Amino acid sequence: MDDPDRRRARRRRRQRQLRRRILIVLICVGICLTAGIKFGKEVLFGEQKGEQFYSEADLPGAPEITVDLLDVNEYSRPGIPLKQINGVVIHYTGNPGSSAKANRDYFNGLKDSQERSASSHFIVGLNGEVIQCVPSSEIAYASNDRNSDTLSIECCHPDESGQFAETTYQSMVELTGWLCARFGLSSDDVIRHYDVTGKICPKYFVEHEDAWNQFKADVNNKIIAVQDSM
Numbered sequence: 001m002d003d004p005d006r007r008r009a010r011r012r013r014r015q016r017q018l019r020r021r022i023l024i025v026l027i028c029v030g031i032c033l034t035a036g037i038k039f040g041k042e043v044l045f046g047e048q049k050g051e052q053f054y055s056e057a058d059l060p061g062a063p064e065i066t067v068d069l070l071d072v073n074e075y076s077r078p079g080i081p082l083k084q085i086n087g088v089v090i091h092y093t094g095n096p097g098s099s100a101k102a103n104r105d106y107f108n109g110l111k112d113s114q115e116r117s118a119s120s121h122f123i124v125g126l127n128g129e130v131i132q133c134v135p136s137s138e139i140a141y142a143s144n145d146r147n148s149d150t151l152s153i154e155c156c157h158p159d160e161s162g163q164f165a166e167t168t169y170q171s172m173v174e175l176t177g178w179l180c181a182r183f184g185l186s187s188d189d190v191i192r193h194y195d196v197t198g199k200i201c202p203k204y205f206v207e208h209e210d211a212w213n214q215f216k217a218d219v220n221n222k223i224i225a226v227q228d229s230m
Contacts, residue, residue, distance in 0.1 A: 056136060059182070061229060063174045065122075065130045068104055073111035076119035080139045087150040087189040088176055089143040090215075091120060092202035096159050100125030103154060104133050117141040120154035122175060128167035130175055146196050151179060155202060162203030163211075173215065177222025181230075187220035 057065035070077040093103050100123040107119045119140040123131045134140040142152035155172055157164050164172065176190055192212065193201035205212040 056132060056179075056182075061178070061226065063130060063171070063178055065132050065175075067132045068101075069135065070104070070108045070119060070133050071111055075110040075114055075117050076107045076141060077134050077138065078141075082137055082139045082148070082151075084149050085136070085151060085183045085185070087146065087185065087191055088179055089146060089150045089152045089191055089193055089196065090172070090176070090202055090205065091142060091152060091154045091193045092162050092164075092204070093123075093154055093156050094162075094201065094203075096157060097126075098156060100129050100131045100156055103156065104131050107133055120152040122152070123154045124156065124168050124171045124175065126156045126158060126165055126168060128171035130171055136179075143193060144197050146191075150191075151183075157202075157204070162205075162207075164202075164204065169215075173218045173222050177219045178226055180219065180223045181226035185223075187216045187223060190216055190219055 056062050057067050072079045095103065103120075103123050110116065110118060119134055120142045121132065121134045121136060121140050123133060125131070136151055139147045140152050141147060142154070143150050153172065153175060155164055155168055157168070180186065180189065192205055193199050194206045200206050205215065
C-alpha cells in the first residue's frame with residue numbers, strides 16, 4: 001500500500017500544479033482582454049500603436065480615404081488628443097486649382113518652414129479624392145477656438161469663386177455625412193469656418209447661403225442613409 005505521507009505529497013503537488021495552470025490561464029485572459037480593448041480603441045478612435053494607425057478608412061462602410069498622415073510637429077500636427085467631437089467644420093483651401101495632395105504636402109512642410117500653424121483632418125480634392133492628414137483622435141490647426149472639439153475638412157476648388165466641382169461636392173457630402181453618423185452628430189453640428197471666426201471660408205458657402213443650406217440638407221440625407229445601413 002502507498003504510504004499516506006506519499007499520497008498527501010502527491011495530492012499537494014497536483015494542487016500546486018493546478019493552481020499554477022489556473023494562474024497562467026488568468027494571466028493569458030487578462031493579456032487578451034487588454035489587447036482587445038486597446039485594439040478596439042484604435043479602430044474606433046484612430047489611436048496609434050507605435051507606427052501602426054487605424055484610420056476611418058479601415059472601418060466598415062467608410063468612404064474611400066487615402067491615409068497620408070502629417071509628421072508629428074508643433075506647426076501642423078501637434079499630437080494633442082481630441083477628447084470630444086462636437087462638430088465638423090467645412091473649409092475651402094483658398095488656393096484655386098490646387099490638389100488635395102499639394103495642400104497636404106503644404107501642411108506637412110510647415111514643420112520646416114515654420115511660417116504658420118495650419119492643418120486639417122481631411123482634404124477633399126478636385127476629383128473627389130479624400131486624404132486624411134490628421135487622426136480623428138488628435139486636434140488639427142484649422143478652426144481656431146473650435147480646434148479642441150471638432151473635425152475639419154479642407155475642400156479644393158477650381159477657381160476664385162470658391163464653388164466646388166461636382167466631384168468634390170459629392171465627396172464632401174459623403175465624408176461629412178459619414179463622420180456625423182459615426183460620431184453621433186446631426187447636420188446642425190456641421191458648420192463653416194465663417195461661423196467660428198467670421199472669416200469668408202468656405203467662400204462660396206458664405207456668399208451663397210442657399211448653397212450652404214442645400215449642402216446641409218444633402219448631408220442630413222447621407223446621415224440617414226448611413227444610419228439605415230448600420
